[in-house]
Amino acid sequence: MKMKSIIKLTVLFLLFGIVISCIDTGDYSLPEIEIEEPNVTVNSSIETLIATFEDSGNDVLDFDSMGSGLTIEGFVVSSDEAGNIYKTLTIQNKPENPTAAIQISIDAVDMYTFYNVGRKVYIKLDGLGMHDNNGVLEIGKINGATIERIPFFKDVEKDYVLRSSEVVEIIPREINSVADLNKSHISMLITLSNMQAENKGQMYGDLDNTFNVNRVFNSCTDGERIIMRNSGFADFKAQSIPDMSGKITAIVGNYRGDFQLFIRDTNDVDFTESRCDPVFGEDFQNVTNNTNLDIDGWINYAEAGSKVWTEKVYQRNGYAEFNPFRSGDNLNIAWLITPGINxxxxxxxxxxxxxxxxYPDEGHDPLEVLISTDFSGEEDGIGNATWIPLSFKVSYLENFSSWFTFTDSGEIDLSTYSGTAYIAFKYTGSDTNNENMTLNIEKVKVSEN
Known part of the structure; x- marks a missing residue:
């Protein structure tokens, strides 16, 4: 046995007051400990706590204000064994198809040896409260107007978090898409399918420091992106993320409105399928707001007028925009052309x-999408190339409620083309003739069908 493991177990068992009788069999697995079912009455629920907190409108909910002797139950879904989860215990209300989950802040480490995944627990709420920790609802010890970690030396197991003898299998809740995540999923154990790391060859963490890192994963189904947050102290930080695709099982986190994934260990990343990298893709996520579009390999050219395509970012989402409003131009023709695609x-x-x-204008259809296989790839060759129009889905509804809502183009067949192709997004309008609708482009992708 490694000395580190011996120290961890010894300290843990002393702190919890467990007396263990050991037989030297050469088997160093944790001994089975008989647990007596606590004599408690469950009289509240995770759902009730969340609803009460949200209805209160306060920064902190003191559970004592709801009455004394309140107790909830839940099933453990977190594990700090690999060091990626720190001083928090996460529980959900059901082992399968949960409807509510919560995070509990406890000033303890190696809790996996006591509160193992699937363990049913009872939370006695006297002296505890809840706050919103940057997007995650969290239970902790009330200290005046703030929430702190539940002190370990106050006998967590006896006074606050009681173990049941029941241990069940946790079935992660299946989420079809990153886009389907909502705040009800926060702190739940979920599974996302058809996912892959956005960048090949990355490790889960950084070797040269202990900072937390974000690793971006995207969906092979719809291209949606999500961050996996990994600790600089995780045991697996030096391991490489598989250059494949598959399922991610994780606890859903949130930081100021952005969903995040927290894995317990690398067993939560089940990548066994080939990657689904597109033939070509640009999601504009690295653009700089309110600057002329300048992405390596792309051509941004004004054939007529003073305006070119710009880079825009709204609510952390980047995209390309053309907006001739107030340009004073009688004619606006602007080309945005992809790099060559083999x-x-x-x-x-x-x-x-x-x-x-x-801001659509009646009768104004500003966008053409064109393909060329004889374009030179240089700006001065645009007029000499053969550009073939492509059909796509678009609707310029004048209904205000439909504005600034991204619409899929549908799949546009390119299978009859060969060689190096260029895709052009061409905007034609006129500011002086009131043909100056704002138009945005996002998630340009060529893939194999």
Missing amino acids: LDEHQGEVLTFQTQHA
């Missing part, structure tokens, strides 16, 4: 993208 190395290619608009 269509000979793939089969059944399709183009997809998203558009959104605002």
